[in-house]
Amino acid sequence: MLTTETLPLPxxxxxxxxxxxxxxxxxxxxxxxxxxxxxxxxxxxxxxxxRPVVADLSAVAAEARxxxxxxxxxLEMRNxxxxxxxxxxxxxxxxxxxxxxxxxxxxxxxxxxxxxxRPQTPESQASRPKSPEPEPPGPALANSLLIDGPxxxxxxxxxxxxxxTVIGAVASGAExxxxxxxxxxxxxxxxxxxxxNTSGEGRIFCRRLEAxxxxxxxxxxxxxxxxxxxxxxPVQVRCDRGTLRLTAxx
Amino acid sequence: MSLFSxxxxxxxxxxxxxxxxxxxxxxxxxxxRGDLVALLQQEILAVIARHFPIDQEKVVVKLDRGQxxxxxxxxxxxxxxxxxxx
Amino acid sequence: MSKxxxxxxxxxxxxxxxxxxxxxxxxxxxxQNVVVVDFDVGLRNLDLVMGAERRVVxxxxxxxxxxxxxxxxxxxxxxxxxxxxxxxxxTRDKDALTEEGVERVIEGLRERFDWIVCDSPAxxxxxxxxxxxxxxxxxxxxxxxxxxxxxxxxxxxxxxSKTRRAEQGEKIEKQLLLTRYxxxxxxxxxxxxxxxxxxxxxxxxxxxxAESPDVLTASNLGCPVTLHDPASPAAKAYTDAARRLMxxxxxxxxxxxxxxxxxxxxxxxxxxx
Numbered sequence: 001m002l003t004t005e006t007l008p009l010p011x012x013x014x015x016x017x018x019x020x021x022x023x024x025x026x027x028x029x030x031x032x033x034x035x036x037x038x039x040x041x042x043x044x045x046x047x048x049x050x051r052p053v054v055a056d057l058s059a060v061a062a063e064a065r066x067x068x069x070x071x072x073x074x075l076e077m078r079n080x081x082x083x084x085x086x087x088x089x090x091x092x093x094x095x096x097x098x099x100x101x102x103x104x105x106x107x108x109x110x111x112x113x114x115x116x117x118r119p120q121t122p123e124s125q126a127s128r129p130k131s132p133e134p135e136p137p138g139p140a141l142a143n144s145l146l147i148d149g150p151x152x153x154x155x156x157x158x159x160x161x162x163x164x165t166v167i168g169a170v171a172s173g174a175e176x177x178x179x180x181x182x183x184x185x186x187x188x189x190x191x192x193x194x195x196x197n198t199s200g201e202g203r204i205f206c207r208r209l210e211a212x213x214x215x216x217x218x219x220x221x222x223x224x225x226x227x228x229x230x231x232x233x234p235v236q237v238r239c240d241r242g243t244l245r246l247t248a249x250x
Numbered sequence: 251m252s253l254f255s256x257x258x259x260x261x262x263x264x265x266x267x268x269x270x271x272x273x274x275x276x277x278x279x280x281x282x283r284g285d286l287v288a289l290l291q292q293e294i295l296a297v298i299a300r301h302f303p304i305d306q307e308k309v310v311v312k313l314d315r316g317q318x319x320x321x322x323x324x325x326x327x328x329x330x331x332x333x334x335x336x
Numbered sequence: 337m338s339k340x341x342x343x344x345x346x347x348x349x350x351x352x353x354x355x356x357x358x359x360x361x362x363x364x365x366x367x368q369n370v371v372v373v374d375f376d377v378g379l380r381n382l383d384l385v386m387g388a389e390r391r392v393v394x395x396x397x398x399x400x401x402x403x404x405x406x407x408x409x410x411x412x413x414x415x416x417x418x419x420x421x422x423x424x425x426x427t428r429d430k431d432a433l434t435e436e437g438v439e440r441v442i443e444g445l446r447e448r449f450d451w452i453v454c455d456s457p458a459x460x461x462x463x464x465x466x467x468x469x470x471x472x473x474x475x476x477x478x479x480x481x482x483x484x485x486x487x488x489x490x491x492x493x494x495x496x497s498k499t500r501r502a503e504q505g506e507k508i509e510k511q512l513l514l515t516r517y518x519x520x521x522x523x524x525x526x527x528x529x530x531x532x533x534x535x536x537x538x539x540x541x542x543x544x545x546a547e548s549p550d551v552l553t554a555s556n557l558g559c560p561v562t563l564h565d566p567a568s569p570a571a572k573a574y575t576d577a578a579r580r581l582m583x584x585x586x587x588x589x590x591x592x593x594x595x596x597x598x599x600x601x602x603x604x605x606x607x608x609x
Binding site: 262263265266269272273277291292307309310311312313314315316 | 384387389390391392393394403405407408426552553555556557558
């Protein structure tokens with residue numbers, strides 16, 4: 001009794017989005033690298049969750065070609081959301097689940113992947129293919145970003161070009177990543193990383209330290225490391241001779 | 251504060267329970283199928299539309315679901331030519 | 337000029353639907369033409385709180401999909417003729433609500449009403465983002481409790497980026513409504529104080545509603561507390577909030593502990609023992 005009309009086709013919208021992916025670069029021996037990764041992840045369990053991850057297999061593709069699929073399987077089991085594979089030709093992964101991921105990914109290196117205080121052993125240095133000379137730390141970056149207002153939970157500020165200043169609090173569940181230094185004129189409650197492009201020269205300053213995690217360059221600490229003593233106080237975070245130092249400013 | 255009001259309990263919970271019993275009886279009966287009353291309304295309007303054009307804006311539908319009896323009220327403003335004929 | 341108000345929170349169960357109904361009713365009582373819209377997809381709540389659950393024929397999705405015209409879906413409140421309800425759909429189809437469809441409905445409502453109060457579902461998915469998409473004002477409902485505050489902060493961030501107004505470079509007015517506040521627990525240091533929440537969320541305060549049995553009673557009876565028991569503290573708080581929304585510069589009264597006769601009697605006994 002009721003007639004139906006054909007509905008018009010929906011209008012498709014295709015949007016562009018840019019985001020930062022993390023690059024993990026496994027090294028030989030694979031078992032040892034996996035064990036080290038598991039230890040790191042126990043320390044900061046949420047770090048990789050919900051982030052797109054690219055696996056850079058250039059250090060292992062040649063010697064461990066038979067194990068590549070298993071390696072990627074292992075990463076997926078640890079809830080790494082793999083969106084791409086680098087450093088391994090398509091042929092190496094053809095026929096596996098990962099074949100379609102091994103295509104050319106064009107992206108701009110933002111900073112070195114974060115591994116925390118990993119010692120550079122001679123073995124790992126030798127097995128890594130010749131990478132270009134690391135750039136010497138340049139002069140202090142001239143660009144700076146001013147955020148006039150709080151950084152809300154869920155927001156992510158990534159500014160590798162220089163310093164970041166926040167006039168307000170950085171909420172729990174927010175993160176700020178600065179190429180140079182980070183100045184927070186308010187409470188720092190979320191996650192903050194400074195100095196990603198100044199090789200350890202950057203610092204974090206905040207009016208009240210209530211952060212979940214802070215880091216400078218490749219070194220980071222979570223809240224249970226610095227304890228109740230510094231909590232709630234104005235604090236400076238810097239990298240001092242290869243170690244992360246947090247000092248109260250009051 | 252009187253002693254009486256101290257001992258009188260808040261009586262709104264039974265009202266809530268009764269409202270929910272009527273409502274959920276209807277919702278469980280739907281069981282994924284369309285609402286019979288809404289379907290009836292569509293069909294009735296379709297029948298009437300065969301006899302004269304209906305302005306959807308001039309149709310008012312009121313529904314009241316009861317425990318044993320539900321009432322569906324449909325008000326349609328008939329065009330002048332039609333009411334003159336009847 | 338009609339105003340679209342979204343009542344949102346992020347966290348579930350903090351009092352969005354109760355607040356939407358109470359504030360909507362208060363605005364209507366003040367003579368304004370008001371419609372409250374339930375933006376949940378799949379779970380209907382506003383109709384129950386307003387006492388209209390037996391009269392729902394068509395809903396928001398029906399209007400969006402063209403099965404019904406707006407006037408057919410609107411349900412007039414039996415107690416206040418300037419108060420209407422547009423119920424939510426019981427569909428399980430998450431894609432039933434489209435941005436274009438919602439925009440058409442909101443434009444249609446703007447022609448008929450002074451205030452369009454959008455009751456947002458919890459979370460940050462489609463129902464919540466569509467509820468805030470076309471809003472002029474946002475009422476962020478928060479309980480003085482850590483996860484509620486963090487979720488509200490997330491929602492505030494989204495209000496500043498995912499609304500039409502934000503995309504067009506305009507400001508969306510955000511106001512904080514603190515609900516389920518317990519003055520006794522706040523005084524004992526067991527619950528966050530109003531200032532603590534304000535310091536973290538950094539938006540102006542619309543009102544503070546203390547935890548109260550009157551709200552539960554009103555919900556049981558299907559009548560917004562501002563209509564059922566206007567003299568109750570909760571109703572007064574909501575009525576004041578409505579006045580502030582209408583532009584009145586009314587100072588916010590933070591509820592304090594109020595000890596009744598019986599509590600004082602037993603309290604003294606406990607101290608003596």
